[in-house]
Amino acid sequence: MALFRRRRSADSTTAVTAFWDAWPEVRAPLATAVESGQPAPAEVADRVTALVKGIHPDLDWEVGRPPERKGGDVEDLDLSPDVDPSALLEQLAALDDPSRLTGGPTHALTLRPGASDDARIMSERWARSAPSDDQWVFQPVRPADHEKLTSVLTWDDHELDLSHVSVSLRVNQSTGKIEVGVYHPDNMFLPDDVRRGVAEHVALLALGEDDVVRWIGAATSLDQPPLDPLPPTSMPSVARQMAELLGGANGWVTLEGAHPLFGAVRILIRHPLTRRDFPALSLYVQVVVPFTAMDAEKRPIEASEAALGDLEARLEGVLGHDGALFAQKTERGERHYHYYLDPESGVLPEFEAQLVDWPEGKVKLRSELDPDWAWFNAFRRQYRRELGS
Numbered sequence: 001m002a003l004f005r006r007r008r009s010a011d012s013t014t015a016v017t018a019f020w021d022a023w024p025e026v027r028a029p030l031a032t033a034v035e036s037g038q039p040a041p042a043e044v045a046d047r048v049t050a051l052v053k054g055i056h057p058d059l060d061w062e063v064g065r066p067p068e069r070k071g072g073d074v075e076d077l078d079l080s081p082d083v084d085p086s087a088l089l090e091q092l093a094a095l096d097d098p099s100r101l102t103g104g105p106t107h108a109l110t111l112r113p114g115a116s117d118d119a120r121i122m123s124e125r126w127a128r129s130a131p132s133d134d135q136w137v138f139q140p141v142r143p144a145d146h147e148k149l150t151s152v153l154t155w156d157d158h159e160l161d162l163s164h165v166s167v168s169l170r171v172n173q174s175t176g177k178i179e180v181g182v183y184h185p186d187n188m189f190l191p192d193d194v195r196r197g198v199a200e201h202v203a204l205l206a207l208g209e210d211d212v213v214r215w216i217g218a219a220t221s222l223d224q225p226p227l228d229p230l231p232p233t234s235m236p237s238v239a240r241q242m243a244e245l246l247g248g249a250n251g252w253v254t255l256e257g258a259h260p261l262f263g264a265v266r267i268l269i270r271h272p273l274t275r276r277d278f279p280a281l282s283l284y285v286q287v288v289v290p291f292t293a294m295d296a297e298k299r300p301i302e303a304s305e306a307a308l309g310d311l312e313a314r315l316e317g318v319l320g321h322d323g324a325l326f327a328q329k330t331e332r333g334e335r336h337y338h339y340y341l342d343p344e345s346g347v348l349p350e351f352e353a354q355l356v357d358w359p360e361g362k363v364k365l366r367s368e369l370d371p372d373w374a375w376f377n378a379f380r381r382q383y384r385r386e387l388g389s
Helices: 010-036 042-055 085-096 117-128 146-150 192-207 209-215 232-246 302-322 348-353 374-381
Strands: 060-064 107-112 136-139 152-155 158-161 166-172 177-183 216-221 252-259 263-270 283-290 323-331 334-341 364-369
Touching: 010 042, 010 060, 010 107, 010 117, 042 060, 042 117, 107 117, 117 136, 146 192, 146 232, 152 192, 166 232, 177 192, 177 232, 192 209, 192 216, 192 232, 209 216, 209 232, 283 348, 302 323, 302 334, 302 348, 323 374, 334 348, 334 374
Parallel strands: 107 136, 177 216
Antiparallel strands: 060 107, 152 158, 166 177, 252 263, 263 323, 283 334, 283 364, 323 334
């Protein structure tokens, strides 16, 4: 089993290390800025800006209060038959989160990559290497914050009560994006640049930075109230519906086929998938696992199917947030797994160890750095028609 082991790239770590080396010196004045609601001193702000730009020139930053956690009680759980399973899991996790009782961090330092995927990758590396700090949360991207959608926003000396905002939402079938129209009664009194900025800000508060990049084609200001007005808090559910429309069961698409010589072929592809979904994963790992118990079409059955399922569960447990399966192909008595891992997590040796004692043949493994996901993009391009993209 051949592995290519790599040292961390100096380019990807030096600037991040420099930031965290400087953190003890800028921490206190940034905390004071959060508590007072005033900007950080110019010399501190300039230093933080230089450190952040060193990580990636497209990154910006901000400090403030973290979004309020919604813990709730068991009685508040949505247990309706059509509830989204991922939403229910989030509710259960919130109930178990001790920070809902202890208060959790009271300060947030957030990097802002905007639309740049390269900047988003680096902000993720920054957040993953952050020191433990019970007073601060380090956010690689601005999250949604629905509490602020009911507050007063000051934008270029204009005060707007965002609780009066309503939106129109239209799905653009050709782009797979949502076009958002944002109406506020004061729009008629605002300059065009302020109206545009407020519209984009409302979408950001409703969805968070990553989902704005994933799902929003444009956020524009409206002169008149929408014919079918919606609250901006409805935008996440529309985005989830878009993901379900474009994808398959639980975010996977299954394709079945047959080769005249090799028998049945079964392919699983994670879809839809963007670089925003796994920004830290850039090490491509292919694993080929043979199996012995198979039917006439060379598909796994009985003991081999169970063994493969057990292996997949163990690999997933080892990876956690440090890797993910992107695609799987079963043919000719073999199952091909295509993973991406975080190359700086150190998880690869433990991942490899799960494959060593496979009893049904020799496992093959290869790996290569692939920060642009070139392999996966080429693989799914073969099935563009089936994926509807």
